[in-house]
Structures are given as C-alpha cells and as structure tokens.
Amino acid sequence: MKSVIAYVKKILVGLWNLILGMKITWLNLFRKKITEQYPENRDKLVMFERFRGELIMPHNANNEHKCTACGICQMNCPNGTIRITSKTETDEQTGKTKKVLDTYMYDLGSCIFCDLCVQTCPSDAITWSQAFEHSVYTRAKLDKKLNREGSKMAEKVKPTANETAIN
Amino acid sequence: MFDFKVVTDWIDTLLRVQLGLPNFWTLAIEFILVGVAFLAAYAVLALILIYVERKICAFFQCRIGPNRVGKWGILQSIADMIKILLKEIISIDRSDKVLFVLAPFFVIMGSILTFAALPFGKGLHAIDFNIGVFYLIAVSSLGIIGILLAGWSSNNKYTLIGAMRSGAQLVSYELSAALALMTVVVFAGTMQLSQIVEKQAEVWNIFNGIAAIPAFIAFVIYLIAGHAETNRGPFDLPEAESELTAGYHTEYSGITFGFYYLAEYMNMFIVAAIATTVFLGGWQPLHISGWEGFNQVMDYIPSVVWFFGKTAVCIFFALWVRWTFPRLRIDQLLKFEWKILMPISLINLLLMALVVTLL
C-alpha cells in the first residue's frame, strides 16, 4: 500500500512542479518584450559613448586634423588595418621641411576593434564613432580614407599640465 | 442556434430540383464542393495555426514574433507558404526515390482524412460514420507510415533514428489515446461523433456529475497522448532538433517539406478538435442547468464559434506546454506511456464502466 501511495504522490508532486513551471512562462507572457525593434527604433537608438563602431579622424571647423603622420597607430595595429602615407612639405616662411599626412587609409573590413591605435596615438588624432551600420556592397568601400580632402594639420596647442597627467 | 443543414439542404435541392440533375451528377458536384472546401479550410487553418504558434511562442519568450509582413506580421505565414512553394525540391543521391516522394503524401492524407470527419458545427459534418471514433483513430495512424517511409528512404542516419523513434512513440501512445476515447464511448454508448456531441447538449462530458471524474482523467490522458502523437512539445523526439537536426524530415525541401509542416500543425488542430468533440461537448454551447437566461444567451453564440473557441483553448494549452517543458528521452517516453499512462487509462476505463453500470 505504501508503495502505491508513494507512486501516486510522486506523480502528483511531479504534476505540481510542472504546473509551477507553466506559471513562470505564463508570467513571462505578460512581461515587457525585450527585443530591440531595429530598424524602427533607429531614431531613438543611442549607442554607448565608448562603443567602438568605426575609426574616425575628427576635423575641426577649419578642416584641420591633429594627425602628425607619426605612424605609431600603424605600427601597433595587429592586422595591418591602417596604412599611412606621408609627404614632406616645406614651410614657405621658415624654409623648414616637415612630414605631413598625405592619406590615412583605414580598412574597416579587417579591423578587429582592439583599440590599440586610439590608445597609443600621441596626439589624440583618431577616435571611435558609434556608427555600427557598416554594410556596403563591395569590399573596396570598406577601405576608407579618414583625412578629408584638402585638410591639414592643426597648429599644435601646447597641452596643459592637466592633460599631460592624463596621458 | 443556426443549423448548417439549412445551407447544405438548399444546395442539394438546388442541384436536384431546380437544375434537375440526376443523382450521380448531384453527388459528384457535392463531393467536389465539399472536397474543395476541406482542402481550403485545411490550408487556411494551418496557416493561421503557424502564425498563432509563432506569435504565442514569441510572447512566452519575451519576444514580439513575426512583425514584418503586414500589420503585426499577419501575412507572415502566407509569405512563408509562397517561399516554400517556390523552393527547389532537392532529390537525394542514393535515396529510394519512389518512397521518398510518396512519404509526405501518406502523412498529409492521414491528417486530411481525419480532418474531414470532424463535426465543425451544427449540421456542418461531412461524413457521420456510426463508427466515427474508430475511424478517427484508424485514419490518424496512417501518418506514421509516411514518417517511417521518410526516415527509411532518405538514406540518412539521423532520419532513420528519428523515424524509428517516431514509430515506437506513435504505436505506444495510440493505445492511451484510443483507451481515453473509449472511456467516453463506454459512457455515451455510441461511436458516432454526432451522437456523442448530441448527448452533451445539456452538460459536457467532463462536467457530467459522477462520470466527470473518469471523463476528466480521460481528457487529460487524451491531451497528453494526442500531444505525443503529433510529435510536439515535450514529446518531439522524432525531430529532436538538438539531437537529430530535424529528425525524419531532415532531407526534405520545398513543398514536400511543406506537407510535413502543414500536417504537423493540422495534427495539433485535429487532436484539439477531437478532444473538444469528445470531452468538451463539441459545438454545443455551455449550459448550466437552472440558469435559463444564461443558457439562452449562450445559445445565441453560433455553434462554429463554440467549436473553434474550445479547440483554440486546447491548442493554446498545447502550445503553453510545448514552450515550457524540456524533451523526454526515448526510454523515459516509453516508460511514461507503458508504466503510467496505460495503467491509468485501463483503470479509468474500468471506472467509467462502473459509473455507467451504477447510473
């Protein structure tokens, strides 16, 4: 008799636990849906500010960037994503020659977003944008030129003591 | 309550008397009309079910589900259907070509034949056999042949395992399902579906006094066994995705896969519909003795709504179970049937017989 009671009890306890499990899914039926409604939410979608979407070279209002074409980012890049070509320019007033940036090529297709280029850049010339919609039709379009047409290097502003400490 | 016999009789007289057609042609036209109606209903119901399942599953999983084609994605299943129709039917190297093509037809025939014998509403009943319940059980097992053929003819090790599992599973669970239905047959004293429904006019079988106890147990057993027969929910071993990729229909594509897909959903509907007919009063409205006003209000709701409403509740329950529980293992599955469900069904049948003698 005892075994029969145990048998029935086992079935009933099992059934009860099944029902409790079904209660959990029932609760979830009415919970807020968690999926992102992309692309409907595109206007409201804000990526985190540190999100590494794509490498960019910020230019100021005078079409000037901060890149000195030193090549440290290129050297640090594990995948050969960055290719810098530089040219020498002679300053007309002083007659000094200096190396300036010609093209800053960035191949988004082989970038692994390791952040080494941005971390090691001595003049903070490059940074990340939060753009993540990278799809294009040909691979060639992923090879991007970061310095704008006709841009030149901004006059060096001496970093304040505060900034040096951070760097 | 509207009786659909009015419509069918009108068509019959239209053909026979107004048009003056001989008996043969009248019947031929009627058969074709009924056949087309069934095929259309079959496909439309399956499409609705696929959409409903995807939506409900998504809601259980904190998702939204299909929401691209049409408002709330309601045209999604139609788009899927078009896609499946347009897809190439891939023929498998070194497979048994004849059986391979034949298999999906067995599966879909089994389910259409069952579907055609269901009483959908008052007077909306195509074939009313006097052995209706027997016919349903017999015909719905035809599908297993298709599944076994598919598994064998695909020349794939996964499909073979899936088919063998399916065979064992269906043969076992058929017993419990049949015994559960027999419980009601014992109570009603008839196998004719229309009579079983008719007898539930006052009170549905699962609420019917002392007989409610065995009837309710039988109802639960039938839902479990029927669920197992449709290869869904915790019993989806024949196509256990994480083990056998897609089980017996791994190698099928295009419309041949579509047949399995349709049949799977329609089998779910059929199981729910049989449960409705046999245990929940079919298309009969809910009556509570003594509440005359309430009963009259209930009578105003059309019989078809009652039938599909009850079926929908059963289907929702099936979906709820499916999207909550993990899958059983094959030996546990068979143990569950032969050591738990079968004994309970047999005892329950005896109990019902006892109840019937006492009444």
Next chain:
Amino acid sequence: MDNSIIKKKILSVVPDAIIEETQFITATIPSDKLREVALCLKNDKELQFDYLQDLIGMDWGETLGVIYNLFSTSNNQQQVVLKTSTTNKENPELHTVSDIWNSATLYEREVYDFFGIKFINHPGLRRLFLRADWNGYPLRKDYDTDAKKNPIPKRNQTIEDMETTETLTLTNEGVVGGSFQLFDDKEYIVNMGPQHPATHGVLHLRVSLEGETVKKIDPNFGYIHRGIEKMCEGYTYPQILHLTDRLDYLSGTINRHAVCLCVEKAIGLEVPERAHYIRTILDELTRIASHLLGWGCMCMDMGSITAFVYGMRDREKIMDIFEESGGGRLMCNYSVIGGVSHDIHPNFIQRIRDFIPYMRKMLKEYHILFTENPIARGRMNDIGYLTTEQAISYGVTGPSGRASGWMNDVRKLAPYAAYDKIKFEPMMRTEGGTFERYIVRLDEVEESLKMLEQLIDKMPEGEYCAKTKAIIKIPEGEYFQRVENARGDFGVYISSKGDKNPYRVKFRSPCMTLVSALSPITCGEKIADLVMIGASLDYVIPCIDR
C-alpha cells in the same frame, strides 16, 4: 611540502636531472628517463602529482621537447615543471605519459600535430587540429609559412582521412610503427557536427551507435583553428591581448586578464588596487554571463527553448554593463597591461547594484522553471557520472570538476587580483553527475552575485592603470599564470628571449580536457544524453581550436 623533498625524490630517480628552483621546481630530465620520473611523481605517496595541467610542446632551436606542468591536488597545489627534449629533429621520439595522466592523450596529439614529436605507445597518434595531408609542423621555428613553397592542401577532406590512426609501439626490436582503424566497418557511425545544432561550435564527434546507445566517441577538432599561438609569436604583448578574447569568447575578459597578469608578473609591474577590483568585477560578471548562456544552452539541448531565451535575456544586462564601460560586448578589450583601458563608467556601479537583485529573482524562476521540473530532473539525475579520480586524471577543471568533488578553484588556490580580499566559497558537489554539473553552475552564479556585492562596496578610489613603457619587453625566462575562467583552469605560458615578441605562447584550454572526458562518461548512454552531457560539460570550441 618542501621543495627539497621533491628535488631529492627526482634526483634519486634521475641523478643527472638539472633542477632549477624558483617558486616551484623546474626539472630538466633526459628523454629516456622521463617515464620513470613521471611515474614517481604520480605514484609516490608523498608527492602525488596527479594533475597534469598542461603539456607544452617546445622548439628550443637545437632541440625539440615538451614541458609538463604538474600540480598535486592533495599537497596544497604544489607545482613541478618537467622538461625533456630530444636533439633528433628528423624523427623526434619521446615516451608517452597518456597512460599516467589521461589528459595527455589529446595534449600529445597536439604536440605531434604542431612539432612532429612522436610519442611512443600513444593509443592513437594522429594530427589533432590539422589535416592528415598537411605538410610540416607549423609551430617549429624552421617551418616555412610561404604558401608557395609549402602549399595548403585544397582538396576536400574526406571522412576516409579520419578513419585510421597511427601508432608507435615499443617492442623488443625497438620502436615499431603501425596503424589501426578507429571504427569497424559494420559499426553505425553518425557524424555529429561539424555543423550540428548541439555541438556548441564546430566540434565534429564521430559517434558509433547501437540503436540509440552510444558505443564509442571520437572527437575531431580543428574546424576553426586559427593558429593563435603561432600568431602570438609575431605580435607584441599588447597585440596578443586582443586574441585572447577570441579563444573562449564566453570568458574572453577572464582570458585577457590571465595574459595581463602573466605579462605584469614578468615585467614586475605593480597594478593599482582599483584596477584589480575592476578586473575582478569584470571576471565575475563574465562568469555569470557565461553560466547563464551555458544554462540556457543546456536547457535548449534538452528541448526547452524558452529557457534559453530567458538566459539570453538576463545575460543581455551584463553585456550592457560591459559595453558601457569597455566599449564592447563579448570582445570587451577592457583589461590592458597595467590595469584597465578606461576608468569605469559613472553608471557602472549603479547598473551592477540594479542587476544583483534582478538576477536573484530570475535565478529563483530558473529553479522553478527547470531545476524542479520533473522531466528535466528525470533526464539529468543519475547519468554521466565522473569520479573525482577521473576528473583529475582527465584534467576536468572548473564547475564540471567541482561537481565531481575536486576543489580546483584557482581563485581560492592561487588567488589573483582581488580574490584574496573578498569572502567566497567555491561551489562544490561530490556526486559528479550531470545534475551536479548543472546545479554547480547556477550556484556559482549566486556566489558570484555575493562576490560582486562585496567588490563594489570595497572598490577603492585611485588610479586605474599603471604606466607602462611604450614597448614592453619581457626579460628572458618562462612565465606561467593560471586563472579560473568560466570553464575551468585557464593557463598562460609565455617563454621570452627578452624581445618585444614572445618566443612561444601556449594557452591551456580548459575545454579540450572537457571534451576528452566526454567519451568515458557518455559511452553506454543514449544519443540524447550525449548532447545533454556535452552541454553539462559546457565546452566552447574556439577555446580548443586555438
């Protein structure tokens, strides 16, 4: 136990062993005496070095050899490093230790694959990652990587390539080569993977079935092998870091932490206290995220797809925390040599504070939904038992090993970062079944939440990164570091010649040993259980296919 006893014992077996003594003993053994030393270390009552943590193939230029990194589980985690080498570069042969430590079976195949060292009496010596028709041994220093001179085979690999294996047997007449077929012609072999819904990556299991019962399993790896160890040899140390996230992508942060710790130890860099705390928080968050996914995948492999979505839903909250502070989700790239790349985001602490009670509530739901479910319990109970001895011998570490009653938590045994400053208990079970492995993971999530509470309360203010030189050069030597990642004992070995690039890097993958333990515990069970037991071991394939 004192190092001097070990030294004495080794010298008593091999008098001409060269022994260096640092924190642990490094013994260089002549190749013909290796087995005697190994047997002595394993079987000696006092020593009991029963855990072969890693087996590292090396090309020292003149010689080819192997480094054995041994630990004693009973004697307070004593470590011994054995080295042996052979000058014969044409046909290098060493004796196997796979009969002494089971985990060596796969390790030795890996060494054979990359260095061409043949192990005498190995039960089935064939390539592990590369194809059978690959030319040369890529991790040797003289390997020509030029694709023209050393073409990569382009022919489709067929199943016949996996049918046979070679062996070397030591007989009276010397070493005799041979080969045998892995499966009988009459066996019903199912290829599970490389594309299969339940192999958690591209693992290829060749499973011999009898009905539904599994008779024999032969794992094949290498479908996503990327040669990370070879790549590391050409990279600077900061560049190596980004590869670690791509090993076991579910505990990428922890792997990266390991390499950072190893390099910092090598150059003697003092890391700020705050950085230690941030890294520890990240490690624990990663562990929770990984266990949630592991839980979800296990549920899905058992057919409960809804549970998988719930796991993913709650993991998403952790991913948000990562993304906000580190800028990435799986590839967080947050730890750098010297600390972390940024200070934590202002919302970081608040997000964790919100997450902890939420996760506790959800864990309760998980238990009701799945742990208490009679179907799930019926599947998981009394199946897939791994004994403690087996776990140690196969090197099954992490939650799976702890479920077998082996206390192998590196966080407790060799505390790193901030783990010695907080209170926690390693989650243990003794039975070693599938259910125990399952429940240990959920228990660990709970324990990690407790640790997070302490960590965010105790986190000090201050610098988040120590200053490093622009070019990091590691002084000549060999450096070991191990951490507890979500799957077990993750080890980093760096051998340096004093350059800015490492001479050799080896990652000890906890997943490889997990897969090697799959075979002994699954044979005789059903094919459905193979999937489930595999999920309970929770291996990640990119960690194996380095």
